[in-house]
Amino acid sequence: MDFDPAVLPEVLLERPKRKDQGDWSTNVAMQLARTLRKNPRDVAAKLCGHIPVGDGIARTEVAGPGFVNFFLTDSWMSDTVATVLREEETYGRSDTGGGRRVQVEFVSANPTGPLHVGHGRGAAVGDIVARILDFSGYSVQREYYINDAGLQMSILGRSTQARYFELLGKGERAPFPEDGYKGAYIYDLAQAVIAEKGDSLLALPLQESLPYFRQFAGDRILATIRSDLSDFGVRFDVWFSEKDLYVADDVPKTMEFLKNRDFAFEHEGALWFKATGFTDEKDRVLIRSNGVPTYFASDITYHKNKFDRGFSKVIDIWGADHHGYVPRMKAAVEALGRDPEDLSVLLIQFVNLLRDGTPVAMSTRSGEFVTLREVLDEVGVDATRYFFVMRRSDSHLDFDLELAKQQSNENPVYYIQYAHARIRSVLRETEARGIPLPDPAVLRGFEYASDEEKRLVATLDSFPKEVGKASRELAPHVIASYAYSLAGDFHSFYNAHRILGEEEKIVKARLLLVRATGIVLGSALRLLGVSAPEKM
RNA sequence: GGGCCUGUAGCUCAGAGGAUAGAGCGACGGCCUCCUAAGCCGUAGGUCGCCAGUUCGAAUCUGGCCAGGCUCGCCA
Numbered sequence: 283m284d285f286d287p288a289v290l291p292e293v294l295l296e297r298p299k300r301k302d303q304g305d306w307s308t309n310v311a312m313q314l315a316r317t318l319r320k321n322p323r324d325v326a327a328k329l330c331g332h333i334p335v336g337d338g339i340a341r342t343e344v345a346g347p348g349f350v351n352f353f354l355t356d357s358w359m360s361d362t363v364a365t366v367l368r369e370e371e372t373y374g375r376s377d378t379g380g381g382r383r384v385q386v387e388f389v390s391a392n393p394t395g396p397l398h399v400g401h402g403r404g405a406a407v408g409d410i411v412a413r414i415l416d417f418s419g420y421s422v423q424r425e426y427y428i429n430d431a432g433l434q435m436s437i438l439g440r441s442t443q444a445r446y447f448e449l450l451g452k453g454e455r456a457p458f459p460e461d462g463y464k465g466a467y468i469y470d471l472a473q474a475v476i477a478e479k480g481d482s483l484l485a486l487p488l489q490e491s492l493p494y495f496r497q498f499a500g501d502r503i504l505a506t507i508r509s510d511l512s513d514f515g516v517r518f519d520v521w522f523s524e525k526d527l528y529v530a531d532d533v534p535k536t537m538e539f540l541k542n543r544d545f546a547f548e549h550e551g552a553l554w555f556k557a558t559g560f561t562d563e564k565d566r567v568l569i570r571s572n573g574v575p576t577y578f579a580s581d582i583t584y585h586k587n588k589f590d591r592g593f594s595k596v597i598d599i600w601g602a603d604h605h606g607y608v609p610r611m612k613a614a615v616e617a618l619g620r621d622p623e624d625l626s627v628l629l630i631q632f633v634n635l636l637r638d639g640t641p642v643a644m645s646t647r648s649g650e651f652v653t654l655r656e657v658l659d660e661v662g663v664d665a666t667r668y669f670f671v672m673r674r675s676d677s678h679l680d681f682d683l684e685l686a687k688q689q690s691n692e693n694p695v696y697y698i699q700y701a702h703a704r705i706r707s708v709l710r711e712t713e714a715r716g717i718p719l720p721d722p723a724v725l726r727g728f729e730y731a732s733d734e735e736k737r738l739v740a741t742l743d744s745f746p747k748e749v750g751k752a753s754r755e756l757a758p759h760v761i762a763s764y765a766y767s768l769a770g771d772f773h774s775f776y777n778a779h780r781i782l783g784e785e786e787k788i789v790k791a792r793l794l795l796v797r798a799t800g801i802v803l804g805s806a807l808r809l810l811g812v813s814a815p816e817k818m
Numbered sequence: 819g820g821g822c823c824u825g826u827a828g829c830u831c832a833g834a835g836g837a838u839a840g841a842g843c844g845a846c847g848g849c850c851u852c853c854u855a856a857g858c859c860g861u862a863g864g865u866c867g868c869c870a871g872u873u874c875g876a877a878u879c880u881g882g883c884c885a886g887g888c889u890c891g892c893c894a
Contacts, residue, residue: 298837309836312874322874346837347874392894434894552892563821563890570892577894605822606889631823632887639829673831676823678887680830685843693856694842700856711853763832767841777849777858796853818856 295352297744301736304343304351305358312348322348359739360725360791366742366798367722374745374805378753379420383592386412388599389511390427393504394438395465399633400601402514402654403679406670406811407630408599409516410758413809418753423593424518427584430500431524432577437461438503439496443488445472446495450481456488465651471499510655515663515811527583533575536583537568545617555582560613561622582614585625589615595624597756602629602676628756630675636682661686664812668695671758671810694766695812701769702807703818705800708781712793715782719797720790728791734775735792738799741771745802749809758810765806772799 295306311326318325326344333342333350340353366373388408391401408424416422441462447455449472462468475483475498483491511518527533537553540546545556551571555578557564568579588596600607608629612622635642635652642652657666665686672694673679685693712719730736745764752760781792807814 296836299840300837303837307836309875312836315874349837429894432894550892554892567892572892574892576892602823603888608822629823677831678824682830696856697842700854704854704857708853715853759832763841770841773857774859776853777855780852782853818854 297740298349298351301733303345303349305354306352308350308352309348311344311350315348326350356729356736357727358743359730359736360728362739362743363791363794363798364722364725366801367794370801371805371808373802374749375417375419376746376750376753377419378750379415379418381419381421382594383423384415384420384595384597385423385425385588385591385593386415386597386599387425387427387588389507389516390429391507392429392432392434393500393507394434395463395503396467397507397510397654398651399635399654399657399681400630402657402666403633403670403675404599404601404630405511405514405516405654406667407628407675407758410667410671410761410810411597411599411628411756413811414749414752414756414758414761417749417809423520425520425522426518428504428521428523428525429577430504431528431580435496435500436492438463438499439492441468442471442475442499443483443492443495445469446475446483449473449476450484452484455484467503468499471502474498474502510653510658513663514654514658515667522584524580524584527580527587532587533579533583536586537575537579539586540568540582540617543617543619553579555610555614555617557610557613560609560616562609562613566610578610578614581611582618585611585615586618589618589620589624595626597626597628599628599630602631605629626756628675631678633670633679633681636680638684639682642683657681657683664699665693665695667811668698668762672762674757674759696818697773698765698769698803698807699812699815700818701772702800702803702814703816704776705772705796705803706816708793708796709800712782717782717789717793720793722794724787724790725794728787730791730795732775732779734771734778735795738768738771738775738795741768742798742802745806752809761806761809765803765810768799768803768806772803 295308298304298307311329312322314320314325315322323344326348329350330342330344333339333352335341338354338358340355342353343351345351369375386408388411389397389401389405391397397405412422412424437459440456440459441464444453444456444458444462445468447453448458449469475495478498479494483494508521537546540555541553546568547554547556552567553569555566555568557566566578567576568582569575585596598611608627611627612625615625616622660683661669669681669686670679686695709719730739741764745768748760748764752758752764775795779792781796782789784792804814
């Protein structure tokens with residue numbers, strides 16, 4: 283064509299929403315129209331003239347304001363099905379990660395009480411992000427950071443101690459701390475101490491027995507957290523204790539490191555992080571004037587530790603209430619000599635727990651919160667996981683307990699699982715009738731004719747692209763909605779057409795399509811950590 | 819007051835430069851002699867918070883406003 287190739291914008295092909303707009307489409311003509319000073323439709327027409335028909339392209343057309351639409355021959359569909367059947371569970375996997383080491387740190391709740399629903403959402407998001415990254419070729423490590431060094435652990439110990447004395451009728455000797463943990467589980471911990479130690483701790487001075495209470499309560503709660511997470515299908519590779527940073531003297535070392543690089547300075551008896559020059563808005567205290575390090579100091583140390591372990595990228599999953607902390611953590615990462623982009627912080631918005639449409643009252647202060655365990659017991663792992671990730675992480679989530687529990691058409695989890703069960707059922711029926719699973723070679727030259735089949739194949743075809751998107755954006759909800767639409771496409775297909783009992787060629791092609799759908803649906807559910815039932 | 823998130827159908831939400839803005843629930847009407855009806859098909863329902871701008875084109879980008887949530891410690 284008669285124009286300078288340098289002005290050619292990147293040619294992007296996209297899939298139009300409507301099928302009468304072709305299989306692929308490009309808008310280059312409209313982008314070129316300006317520089318060429320020509321009517322976009324004329325440019326598009328000229329382009330069309332240069333595109334050969336054949337080689338999979340059935341025809342091209344100029345449409346709308348100047349789109350060039352490509353209509354493919356339908357052979358790509360059987361290719362897609364054959365690819366899925368050949369690659370099986372690896373279909374959709376990619377090597378974009380190139381084996382690079384990535385760490386996902388999530389949940390990381392203080393071991394001062396049971397996990398509540400908010401932690402549950404973070405757990406589901408973190409776990410699924412890790413699965414997606416693994417599927418995309420990263421070498422993923424999952425880590426839980428145990429905040430066990432701070433003041434909160436002492437408060438937990440004192441709370442337990444007070445309940446211990448109270449249960450043994452000596453409450454007046456160990457008054458309940460003003461900022462103590464008021465939840466009923468503290469009584470359970472105290473009861474467990476009694477079972478272990480009897481009343482022997484009554485005789486010791488409070489200061490002397492406190493370490494025992496602190497350790498006992500912390501260990502017990504952490505054990506509960508571990509088993510809750512494990513029952514939720516969430517696994518960690520590393521449980522990293524904040525205390526270890528202090529045992530190894532890493533915090534003072536990191537402070538020295540920052541001072542030497544001129545990122546920390548003394549002022550009014552405290553040590554400050556010099557945030558000026560970074561995106562954070564003001565300087566932050568690292569070591570208080572009383573000598574006690576702030577959380578920020580141990581968080582910087584912890585992140586230095588992470589990067590020292592060789593991760594090329596670190597992903598933190600935090601509650602959205604910590605969003606103000608992001609700029610300072612990024613600044614710290616930069617001060618450590620890393621690109622701030624090496625740290626990604628995923629903020630999880632709050633879960634609004636409902637029962638039959640009315641909010642369930644929750645308040646950490648009073649100890650009245652709904653635990654993850656309670657939700658799991660009531661609605662089960664599959665529905666809980668799905669509900670936690672079906673919305674974008676950065677938007678508030680309404681979680682209706684009654685809805686999640688309902689085994690009905692109102693519940694998206696069962697809708698997806700039902701599609702899987704139906705697929706398995708068809709394949710069982712096929713086997714029962716003595717029909718062998720056809721060789722994918724029969725697909726050569728076959729064209730799926732109906733709208734429902736075409737849609738279904740197109741959705742199967744888009745799985746790798748969706749995985750890529752979910753991995754780039756660290757967005758589990760992309761997979762959740764993908765699974766939902768794949769299930770929907772299958773249900774439509776299933777209702778519109780018979781699979782068995784048609785002429786042989788069609789039976790074979792449809793069986794292969796059903797099998798391929800089962801494979802991809804299974805992969806999507808595996809990414810979500812939701813079970814793929816054989817029967818329902 | 820500053821910052822971050824959100825505002826799309828009655829409700830809950832997708833869509834993040836593209837063509838006629840999509841799902842589910844709820845409402846209404848249909849579909850099992852047949853591989854699972856926990857399903858499917860159809861109808862109704864919209865000023866994409868408001869106002870300007872950018873451009874061939876804006877729900878999408880920019881600025882300003884309005885509303886809701888969160889957040890702004892030598893707290894954790």
